[in-house]
Amino acid sequence: MDLTPAPVHDCPHVVIVGGGFGGLACAQALGSKRVRVTIIDRHNYHLFVPLLYQVATAALSPADIAEPIRKVLRRHDNVDVVMGEVSGIDVASRRVLVGSDGYIPYDRLVLATGSVYNYFGNQRWASVAPGLKTVADARRIRASVLRGLERAELTKDPDEQQPHMTSVIVGGGATGVEMAGAIAELTRCSLHRDFRNIDPTTARTILLEAGERILTPFPEELARYAHRRLEKMGVSVRVQSPVENISPGTVTVAGEVIPACTIVWAAGIRASPAASWLDVESDRLGRVPVDATLAVEGRPGVFAIGDTAAAADEDGRPLPGLAQVARQQGTYLGQALAAELESGTALPPFRFRSRGNAAVVGRSAALFDFGGHRLKGWIAWILWALVHVYLLVGFEKRLLVSIQWFWQWLTYQSGVRIISDEEVCETDAVEAAASNADDDGRGSR
Amino acid sequence: MDLTPAPVHDCPHVVIVGGGFGGLACAQALGSKRVRVTIIDRHNYHLFVPLLYQVATAALSPADIAEPIRKVLRRHDNVDVVMGEVSGIDVASRRVLVGSDGYIPYDRLVLATGSVYNYFGNQRWASVAPGLKTVADARRIRASVLRGLERAELTKDPDEQQPHMTSVIVGGGATGVEMAGAIAELTRCSLHRDFRNIDPTTARTILLEAGERILTPFPEELARYAHRRLEKMGVSVRVQSPVENISPGTVTVAGEVIPACTIVWAAGIRASPAASWLDVESDRLGRVPVDATLAVEGRPGVFAIGDTAAAADEDGRPLPGLAQVARQQGTYLGQALAAELESGTALPPFRFRSRGNAAVVGRSAALFDFGGHRLKGWIAWILWALVHVYLLVGFEKRLLVSIQWFWQWLTYQSGVRIISDEEVCETDAVEAAASNADDDGRGSR
Numbered sequence: 001m002d003l004t005p006a007p008v009h010d011c012p013h014v015v016i017v018g019g020g021f022g023g024l025a026c027a028q029a030l031g032s033k034r035v036r037v038t039i040i041d042r043h044n045y046h047l048f049v050p051l052l053y054q055v056a057t058a059a060l061s062p063a064d065i066a067e068p069i070r071k072v073l074r075r076h077d078n079v080d081v082v083m084g085e086v087s088g089i090d091v092a093s094r095r096v097l098v099g100s101d102g103y104i105p106y107d108r109l110v111l112a113t114g115s116v117y118n119y120f121g122n123q124r125w126a127s128v129a130p131g132l133k134t135v136a137d138a139r140r141i142r143a144s145v146l147r148g149l150e151r152a153e154l155t156k157d158p159d160e161q162q163p164h165m166t167s168v169i170v171g172g173g174a175t176g177v178e179m180a181g182a183i184a185e186l187t188r189c190s191l192h193r194d195f196r197n198i199d200p201t202t203a204r205t206i207l208l209e210a211g212e213r214i215l216t217p218f219p220e221e222l223a224r225y226a227h228r229r230l231e232k233m234g235v236s237v238r239v240q241s242p243v244e245n246i247s248p249g250t251v252t253v254a255g256e257v258i259p260a261c262t263i264v265w266a267a268g269i270r271a272s273p274a275a276s277w278l279d280v281e282s283d284r285l286g287r288v289p290v291d292a293t294l295a296v297e298g299r300p301g302v303f304a305i306g307d308t309a310a311a312a313d314e315d316g317r318p319l320p321g322l323a324q325v326a327r328q329q330g331t332y333l334g335q336a337l338a339a340e341l342e343s344g345t346a347l348p349p350f351r352f353r354s355r356g357n358a359a360v361v362g363r364s365a366a367l368f369d370f371g372g373h374r375l376k377g378w379i380a381w382i383l384w385a386l387v388h389v390y391l392l393v394g395f396e397k398r399l400l401v402s403i404q405w406f407w408q409w410l411t412y413q414s415g416v417r418i419i420s421d422e423e424v425c426e427t428d429a430v431e432a433a434a435s436n437a438d439d440d441g442r443g444s445r
Numbered sequence: 446m447d448l449t450p451a452p453v454h455d456c457p458h459v460v461i462v463g464g465g466f467g468g469l470a471c472a473q474a475l476g477s478k479r480v481r482v483t484i485i486d487r488h489n490y491h492l493f494v495p496l497l498y499q500v501a502t503a504a505l506s507p508a509d510i511a512e513p514i515r516k517v518l519r520r521h522d523n524v525d526v527v528m529g530e531v532s533g534i535d536v537a538s539r540r541v542l543v544g545s546d547g548y549i550p551y552d553r554l555v556l557a558t559g560s561v562y563n564y565f566g567n568q569r570w571a572s573v574a575p576g577l578k579t580v581a582d583a584r585r586i587r588a589s590v591l592r593g594l595e596r597a598e599l600t601k602d603p604d605e606q607q608p609h610m611t612s613v614i615v616g617g618g619a620t621g622v623e624m625a626g627a628i629a630e631l632t633r634c635s636l637h638r639d640f641r642n643i644d645p646t647t648a649r650t651i652l653l654e655a656g657e658r659i660l661t662p663f664p665e666e667l668a669r670y671a672h673r674r675l676e677k678m679g680v681s682v683r684v685q686s687p688v689e690n691i692s693p694g695t696v697t698v699a700g701e702v703i704p705a706c707t708i709v710w711a712a713g714i715r716a717s718p719a720a721s722w723l724d725v726e727s728d729r730l731g732r733v734p735v736d737a738t739l740a741v742e743g744r745p746g747v748f749a750i751g752d753t754a755a756a757a758d759e760d761g762r763p764l765p766g767l768a769q770v771a772r773q774q775g776t777y778l779g780q781a782l783a784a785e786l787e788s789g790t791a792l793p794p795f796r797f798r799s800r801g802n803a804a805v806v807g808r809s810a811a812l813f814d815f816g817g818h819r820l821k822g823w824i825a826w827i828l829w830a831l832v833h834v835y836l837l838v839g840f841e842k843r844l845l846v847s848i849q850w851f852w853q854w855l856t857y858q859s860g861v862r863i864i865s866d867e868e869v870c871e872t873d874a875v876e877a878a879a880s881n882a883d884d885d886g887r888g889s890r
Contacts, residue, residue, distance in 0.1 A: 068862045
């Protein structure tokens with residue numbers, strides 16, 4: 001069944017798969033041009049992933065960083081939004097397959113499907129150690145940390161409390177550093193007066209990094225600063241510590257079995273399955289090779305951007321998997337395709353202009369790398385906050401996030417500390433493990 | 446296993462089951478008194494249920510109306526919070542049973558367990574037509590309404606679109622009226638420019654009431670006003686329309702089968718199972734009979750408040766199931782128990798003072814009944830908004846809710862239009878039903 005929303009206009013049809021930074025920027029650049037645009041996403045919202053760690057650590061609500069795609073694009077009459085799951089691409093007949101029996105024909109196809117976490121062959125770890133890509137992931141991590149403390153509060157033996165109060169973050173990139181810092185602040189600052197039986201300031205947060213140091217994309221000076229700050233905040237940072245095994249409630253590293261209620265995977269990503277849809281050979285991370293115009297070779301009319309694409313800069317160096325890369329590629333491609341389809345102009349090559357790379361460690365501590373120039377500490381933190389508020393879509397979100405951040409800065413209180421019904425916490429396994437070594441009858445549960 | 450959080454103080458122990466309006470008010474009144482208090486709830490937060498319909502209709506985020514119980518009570522050193530599921534009460538040994546093998550001993554027990562929806566013997570309708578009591582209910586209803594529109598947008602045949610765009614609310618009390626008004630506003634005002642293929646202003650919202658008129662607890666004049674306003678907003682209000690059957694995707698009333706994506710149950714409540722825990726005879730609505738001091742007869746030291754209790758005013762008229770009743774009873778009982786346990790003062794009888802009864806119909810339309818005095822229209826609406834912002838716990842929530850309401854009032858935009866992954870939408874059944882009558886191949890799915 002042709003799912004193209006009616007009425008079908010008589011102009012070229014650009015289909016965009018994915019409503020993340022790249023796809024949305026592309027749709028916006030094509031907005032109100034003489035082309036027909038359909039953007040497909042499995043969710044009805046654009047998620048501002050750089051702040052997702054704040055949802056996972058109870059600082060923000062999902063809606064604060066999720067804007068309906070329809071709302072963002074509604075003033076462009078030529079853009080349709082389809083909420084659906086793409087199941088494949090029929091390159092020969094130029095159709096995107098949606099769901100079990102729907103399709104949408106295209107003249108140009110932009111793949112902006114993003115990435116998923118890479119468990120490097122240990123896919124069974126995924127159910128125990130979620131990554132941080134979706135609202136559901138964030139809610140699950142939030143529930144796991146908070147529920148762990150609730151269980152510890154009800155546990156009398158101090159030795160049994162510790163596993164419920166332990167979080168392990170695997171991967172010392174920007175996401176891992178941000179998660180570790182935010183979990184440490186949540187337990188040690190925000191919750192420290194809430195409990196009677198346990199002392200949340202003794203909660204353990206462990207950041208594991210397989211490599212020589214954390215934050216490898218950043219200069220060593222900034223990484224050392226982040227390392228020191230994390231240790232000061234109570235995070236135990238362990239470098240050269242590749243994970244050997246993950247099972248429900250435990251992480252094994254260097255032969256040591258660490259019992260942990262919350263395990264977060266932040267150790268690398270791979271592209272979503274666009275390459276297999278196109279039947280092209282992908283790189284090691286599953287990304288689709290593209291030329292300087294982001295076109296996929298041998299697949300006429302098909303382009304890939306963001307984490308889906310293995311693109312390189314003018315000097316042949318691979319572009320990093322950052323929101324700003326996806327966004328710039330999306331805007332470029334939208335403008336280039338509009339010019340091509342409206343007046344036959346050939347696509348110019350894409351050029352990436354770095355806006356600097358940032359990571360936040362915690363309260364009043366962030367770092368910026370602008371290539372030559374570097375910034376760290378509270379000035380970087382304020383700059384980080386301003387930039388991220390500015391990058392959010394819509395005035396209301398900016399205002400709400402600003403107020404919540406200001407309030408948290410004043411009071412040290414995270415406002416979204418709710419454990420929803422639906423979340424499944426892997427601590428059941430911790431509990432089961434603990435109760436085996438338990439002599440007061442709980443072992444018989 | 447005794448779950449009482451350590452250290453165990455040597456003073457009388459009041460255990461409160463339920464962190465709703467009644468239980469929380471009781472704990473607050475007992476705060477910093479010379480008694481030990483433990484409050485048990487299955488959630489870690491107090492939910493401001495009167496605004497839950499705004500979560501269900503994408504106006505607010507769950508966290509805007511959910512405050513962690515620990516946070517509310519943390520300045521009272523004598524109050525412990527236990528997140529757990531009460532499984533029963535051992536009246537003989539004065540213990541509350543928690544989970545499968547935990548217990549908490551009490552000297553005084555306050556049951557404030559609230560109510561659940563009453564399906565009047567048709568419990569199988571519960572899975573199809575959720576009530577509105579929990580955050581999960583609200584998220585599910587929100588996802589159902591929004592996903593229905595997304596599906597309608599992808600459906601070409603107008604006859605097939607309508608079921609996806611139809612919401613039926615069963616029960617014309619305050620909750621039903623508020624839900625119907627808010628769903629109509631969401632579809633007809635907030636979303637009307639978002640779609641291309643469908644016109645959301647043609648979405649149907651049907652309010653079914655079995656009785657002679659809606660809003661029976663209110664004076665007829667106010668109910669007539671609400672009825673007129675709802676019709677003006679596009680809600681089809683049908684009185685004397687008892688529901689005959691509910692199945693996935695359809696509601697049957699007066700022999701007519703109405704296909705509907707979203708079905709909300711708001712047709713009456715019954716008390717949670719406290720009566721069966723106590724093994725006392727409950728009234729028709731499952732409530733525990735209590736005397737003038739809210740004590741349960743024949744169960745020494747046990748009290749019931751809020752929706753759990755069948756209490757009466759001085760004239761013997763039953764008290765309504767309102768937040769203000771629960772709150773006043775909680776405060777009264779906390780103060781009375783503190784006086785009794787500290788200095789042996791006998792409990793005085795409880796007296797309810799009505800603060801007036803309110804319902805909101807929609808934008809600039811609410812109604813207040815203060816007994817003698819009545820108020821309706823935009824003045825009532827502003828008063829309603831002020832009162833509800835004031836009643837929220839905490840300055841931050843008040844500020845965030847005020848801003849969101851003001852923004853929605855200015856822009857007609859609901860800010861929380863996200864469909865989360867987890868929600869299950871009953872429209873799969875609608876779709877299945879529709880595709881049977883469908884000739885383009887979808888029937889073979």
